[in-house]
Amino acid sequence: MTAGSTSSQETEFDLSDTAFITDPAAGHRWMSAPRPICRGRFADGTPIWVVTRHEDVRAVLSDARFTSRPPGDSHVRSMLSRGIPQDVVEMFDSTLLTMDGADHSRVRRLVTPALSARRMRRLEPAVERIAHGLLEELAAEPEPDLIDRYAHPLAISVICDLLGVDEGYREQWRTWSETLAAALRPDPEQFAPAVRGMAAITRELVEARRVEPRDDLISELVRVRDTDGDRLSDDELVALAMVLVQAGHDTVRNLIALGVFALLRHPRQLALMRSGQLPISAVVAELVRHTAPVKHTFRRFAAEPVHLDGVTVQPGEAVQVVLAAANRDPGQFDDPGELDLARPTCPHLGFGHGAHFCLGANLAQIEGEVALTALFDRFPEVRLAVPAEEIEPRFLAPMPRLPVHLS
Template sequence: MTDTCPRALTTLADAPASEFDLSDPAFITDPAAGERWTGGPRPVCRGRFADGTDIWVATAYEDVRKVLGEPTLRSRPPGDSHRESMLSRGIPEDIVDMFDSTLLTMDGADHMRVRRLVTRALSARRMQALTPAITRVAHRLLDDLAGKPEPDLIADYAHPLAIIVICEMLGVDEHYREQWRDWSETLAQALRPNPEQFAPAVRGMARMTKEIIEARQAEPRDDLISELVQVHEEDSDRLTDDELVALAMVLVQAGHETVRNLIALGVFTLLQHPEQLKQFTSDPSIAAKAVAELVRHTAPVKHTFRRFATEPVEIGGVTVQPGEAIQVVLAAANRDPEEFEQPQELDLTREHNPHLGFGRGAHYCLGASLALIEGEVALTALFERFPDLQLAVDPAEIAPRYLLAMQRLPVHLTPRKGEE
């Protein structure tokens, strides 16, 4: 562990600056910049958010656990700064209030009220029941892959599988999905948005979501959006107009982006660890455990949103003062040697694996069960169908960056015997 920050600090202003600077373009362009903060924990110290403001940064496992479970740390900043931040990122003023009504920015009673409406629909048991349908989608996409000389496993497999599954579950019609995918790619760059692209994407996604909701109001179906519409119509106090639209948008956006990254990073990482890949393909019984280890090791979600202190709170030997922000690096916490044995090693049969890849506490990822099932199905089906799959480019060309998900994953395919 590199001890770059004193442990007896009481204010953010007292702390020396660290290398964790999300406003630095290196976090997008230089793989080494991110690796310095995902390779393991450091003491809590001062960093910089993408907008240039100072933040505390927590990377050690126990510090991250405390931040994620601390009720006095809130998602929404004090005063009007959150609204101003959204406007500065290109969110149109007329829909800012709607974007301020998402689960990601809610806390306390409001957060639990909205969260409870979808928790049952996304329960582990209900997600497990989707496995046959997810498997059919995966095999259909693999059929299409077989005819391509050099397919891109992100564009041709990981992304369509993730978007198809979440859209079918929610009830987003097929003719919306390609447009939604394009907008989602733009919104995924929320920390470094292009205002000319970001505002139209946000507005278009909100408009399309309202269209889908109106269609379900007129003609309900057996899908999650129809369930939410029914709740809204029966009791608008449980779910307001803005909350309904924002919730549907967040579920689609978050429900496919994390899965896309998990599948892409999983394939990339397994190909870099041939002995582990051999173990994965030869022993189907380890699939669930293996995917959990891939979440820990590859960190499809590198960090969480900032949390803001409402009263002084001690984290890792420093005091986060009211109004100050702290950000946790999940990727580093999941490689903490105080919690994990040989944390830098990929071990698909790891027994002790209380990873924080999906967060913890009140904001624990609602779609964690679905993501794990999709990852298990997607990776198992892919390597069963193409056991000798290989990268078509040098790994350094496509290696993931800290703030930029893998953009492409070109491969050469070799089908199993009997399918040539």
């Protein structure tokens, strides 16, 4: 690595350090103190450049010189080194997340219309029915866990409804999705069966929709595949469905859980939300900025020398973009560490930016709006059942539980 300024040497962001999973303060330091590009290590110990400032994050994510794959290579080597079997690596390495250029644009164009803001708004009544049904089930429970009993089932039900995953598979897919969410530090004994199982069931669903199409996303993708096979291969179809389920479940689960936790810790902000003075869309946008349901992107790799903030990133070197830190950048936001639902503007990067901007952002926004509104309307006196310090979110580990008293 070549540095053009000593600022790049000041701190190391080490994703291989277990403190990022076990210590809330470790992640908070990076969420609250964006700094110039600096050296770091990825979860497997390999070197990376770490980008945390809002302006720099936007620059990396919109610059085609940074790709999803190292030049002449892929993520295969890193995953194989961590014990992930070859067949699983090949499936996981052929998704939208690891595509660039023409292939990425081709596949993304096929699914983008189905996830447009207008179409997602049409799903809002269905999301409301799911949310209200789950809350009704909670009413008799003395101390429910809102993650296990609300955020999890709502997120997986909505994304499975959209894709057309049958009811009998959903609990299994929820388990698989949670396993895939740990892709940064995968356990090969759990990760490999999850990828294989999800791929096998997806192929079954694809064949079933060929015989009997329905009004769901898998049927639409099958129609596109069979009408013009050059536009989407069967493997790409399967990989796309898997990514949508995993991302749609994990991101929304985190958004609901972290959003509720933040509001319960900021009663004045919760009262402001419940007053109806603010559009719920602005509330969710600020919660995404403040809580960072997605902490970072997949690594990007320089395809040629790139000068960034006084540093030259050489070809093949990896860059880790930290969305959570960019959304706490004082150069972009006033009082960035404060939850401020009335913030005049909120140009957050919580769903990424550029060509790889989250496909499911529209759906996540709507699910967040519905989930929060329904919860606090149904249970206006909801409060934490344990001290907040006991369940303080970690940087790289999902919030494990959210026990509450509903009245």
